[in-house]
Amino acid sequence: MKMTSLIRGFLFGIVSLMAATVGFAQDALDGLEAIGKPTLGATGFQTAATELARDGQWLDGMVHWIMAIVTVFVTLLLIWVVIRYNQRANKEASRFTHHTMVEIAWTILPIIILIVIGSFSLPILFKQIEIPESDITIKVTGNQWYWTYEYPESGVAYDSFMIGAGEPGLTEGVIAELESYGYEASDYLLAADTAIVVPVGAVVRVQILASDVNHSFAVPAFGIKMDAIVGRLNETWFKVGADPRDVEAGTDADENYIGVYYGQCSELCGKNHSYMPIVVKVVSQENYEKWLAGAIEEYAGIPASTTVASN
Numbered sequence: 022m023k024m025t026s027l028i029r030g031f032l033f034g035i036v037s038l039m040a041a042t043v044g045f046a047q048d049a050l051d052g053l054e055a056i057g058k059p060t061l062g063a064t065g066f067q068t069a070a071t072e073l074a075r076d077g078q079w080l081d082g083m084v085h086w087i088m089a090i091v092t093v094f095v096t097l098l099l100i101w102v103v104i105r106y107n108q109r110a111n112k113e114a115s116r117f118t119h120h121t122m123v124e125i126a127w128t129i130l131p132i133i134i135l136i137v138i139g140s141f142s143l144p145i146l147f148k149q150i151e152i153p154e155s156d157i158t159i160k161v162t163g164n165q166w167y168w169t170y171e172y173p174e175s176g177v178a179y180d181s182f183m184i185g186a187g188e189p190g191l192t193e194g195v196i197a198e199l200e201s202y203g204y205e206a207s208d209y210l211l212a213a214d215t216a217i218v219v220p221v222g223a224v225v226r227v228q229i230l231a232s233d234v235n236h237s238f239a240v241p242a243f244g245i246k247m248d249a250i251v252g253r254l255n256e257t258w259f260k261v262g263a264d265p266r267d268v269e270a271g272t273d274a275d276e277n278y279i280g281v282y283y284g285q286c287s288e289l290c291g292k293n294h295s296y297m298p299i300v301v302k303v304v305s306q307e308n309y310e311k312w313l314a315g316a317i318e319e320y321a322g323i324p325a326s327t328t329v330a331s332n
């Protein structure tokens with residue numbers, strides 16, 4: 022009997038130690054406001070916080086206009102045919118089999134439309150994979166069913182689990198845990214115990230891998246969604262901040278994008294696919310450095326002052 026309580030005490034100690042470890046750098050939301058977050062009942066996009074998201078949303082608008090024009094044109098054409106060529110108005114049906122000019126027109130016109138769309142969409146697609154000189158590299162690994170985040174330059178690596186993972190649902194215990202991290206009950210399914218932390222305005226290179234089955238790393242407000250494929254390293258990037266033109270005009274500033282952004286695994290990866298949210302905290306450079314120093318200490322990383330010998 023004594024042995025059992027000893028083991029129980031030992032296990033309890035380990036669990037509390039783990040809880041304390043997780044509690045650290047991630048102390049919650051630090052009062053950060055949610056910027057990239059789904060809104061109940063809303064339609065449309067989340068706030069575009071990166072150039073990629075702004076480009077993608079602009080392209081979406083442009084393609085919608087083209088679709089609207091094509092739809093209106095085809096509808097009007099149909100109405101005209103129904104009125105002008107119905108049996109009453111057009112007693113004798115014509116017997117011709119083809120019309121060369123019309124056939125050329127309906128071949129050329131869609132080609133032109135597709136070239137116009139492609140000439141705008143391809144550069145935007147390429148921009149997602151052509152990574153500018155980066156300030157930080159983050160390695161993201163998808164696992165069943167949690168994420169592992171790694172800052173290779175600092176030797177920091179940690180896992181990120183959904184708050185309430187493994188619980189039967191939004192129980193009182195889960196609500197209490199959410200609150201202890203600074204979340205509300207409505208953040209259930211979006212909140213995770215640890216987050217990716219990046220400074221505002223920094224170019225972040227994201228390397229995406231999977232350890233077991235395929236996952237997908239997606240943060241809508243950043244305009245990124247990249248598959249995590251077993252045996253393959255995919256890359257994308259993001260830089261959170263205001264549009265440089267708005268900064269120049271004085272109507273927006275990078276600081277307005279300091280906040281929390283949410284994403285989710287976007288590739289069906291098993292029974293808990295919907296329970297692996299992504300939390301990205303965008304903070305000031307100063308707070309980032311503070312966080313990183315703490316994370317290096319916590320996760321046994323490489324101190325910033327260490328110079329790595331090179332030859």
Ligand SMILES: [Cu+2]
Nearest residue numbers: 236237286290
């Ligand atoms: Cu997944």
